Amino acid sequence: MSKQEFLARLRNGLSKLPQHDREERLTFYSEMIDDRMEEGLSEEEAVCEIGDIDQLISQITADVPLEKTKSRRRLRPWEIILLVLGSPIWLSLLIAVFAVMLSLCLSLWAVFVSLAACALGGIVAGIGFACNGHALPGLAMIGAGMVCAGLSVFMFYACKAATKGMWQLIKRRKRNE
Amino acid sequence: MDVQLKRGLLDVCVLAAIKSEDSYGYKIMKDLKPYLELSESTLYTILKRLETANMLTVHTAEHGGRLRKYYHITKDGLRRIEDFKKEWSEMLSIYRFVTKEDIDHE
Numbered sequence: 001m002s003k004q005e006f007l008a009r010l011r012n013g014l015s016k017l018p019q020h021d022r023e024e025r026l027t028f029y030s031e032m033i034d035d036r037m038e039e040g041l042s043e044e045e046a047v048c049e050i051g052d053i054d055q056l057i058s059q060i061t062a063d064v065p066l067e068k069t070k071s072r073r074r075l076r077p078w079e080i081i082l083l084v085l086g087s088p089i090w091l092s093l094l095i096a097v098f099a100v101m102l103s104l105c106l107s108l109w110a111v112f113v114s115l116a117a118c119a120l121g122g123i124v125a126g127i128g129f130a131c132n133g134h135a136l137p138g139l140a141m142i143g144a145g146m147v148c149a150g151l152s153v154f155m156f157y158a159c160k161a162a163t164k165g166m167w168q169l170i171k172r173r174k175r176n177e
Numbered sequence: 178m179d180v181q182l183k184r185g186l187l188d189v190c191v192l193a194a195i196k197s198e199d200s201y202g203y204k205i206m207k208d209l210k211p212y213l214e215l216s217e218s219t220l221y222t223i224l225k226r227l228e229t230a231n232m233l234t235v236h237t238a239e240h241g242g243r244l245r246k247y248y249h250i251t252k253d254g255l256r257r258i259e260d261f262k263k264e265w266s267e268m269l270s271i272y273r274f275v276t277k278e279d280i281d282h283e
Contacts, residue, residue, distance in 0.1 A: 028221050035203035
């Protein structure tokens with residue numbers, strides 16, 4: 001086989017590869033052949049030393065997907081079967097965990113909302129009381145309302161942090177799969 | 178030789194081949210031939226992997242009217258060789274320990 005023929009067949013066999021990758025490999029092999037010829041080998045001999053071209057092509061195309069998707073692990077058949085069979089268990093557990101996390105989050109927010117509502121209610125009612133002549137109770141209510149307002153601000157930050165934390169947990173678990 | 182062991186050794190061998198001076202593909206293959214069997218496609222993969230890991234750099238130079246790629250070892254590459262030497266000096270003492278009884282009984 002001539003060098004040109006070898007390279008043409010190689011280019012053809014590696015057509016599925018991205019162009020940059022393919023051209024790089026072709027340059028590499030072309031160089032290898034040239035170097036061998038420089039050592040005194042004939043073109044035929046140089047190409048011959050590279051080995052069987054069909055074997056080479058299948059070897060390269062088998063390797064490339066592995067290089068590209070090194071991060072994702074391929075599931076073996078028995079693992080898939082086990083996953084499917086066990087799905088009633090792990091799937092419902094997963095839903096349960098999710099539901100618990102969600103309800104925890106929501107209840108935190110509920111506390112915040114009720115604190116905010118108390119704050120608002122307290123202040124408004126307090127003003128109402130105060131304006132109607134009940135100054136002291138009114139003031140007390142305003143005071144209580146302000147305390148609630150302060151607490152609700154803290155609660156707001158706590159809720160935000162908890163929600164963010166839970167979101168990141170979910171994201172990280174998704175990424176690890 | 179065990180396939181897994183060989184795979185780990187090939188990287189370091191290629192680095193060693195370009196340690197003292199820059200080298201090119203075919204010359205690296207020739208240098209390694211007495212020690213390890215290496216095919217072109219394997220060498221290509223190793224060189225690509227080492228380049229991605231920043232253990233070598235590639236540059237093209239003219240040679241005999243054509244272009245040739247030369248590989249140059251980096252600091253990280255040199256460090257990899259040093260780590261290899263440390264690992265193997267440990268392995269050597271373990272080897273001596275494992276074969277000691279055999280030698281004593283001979």
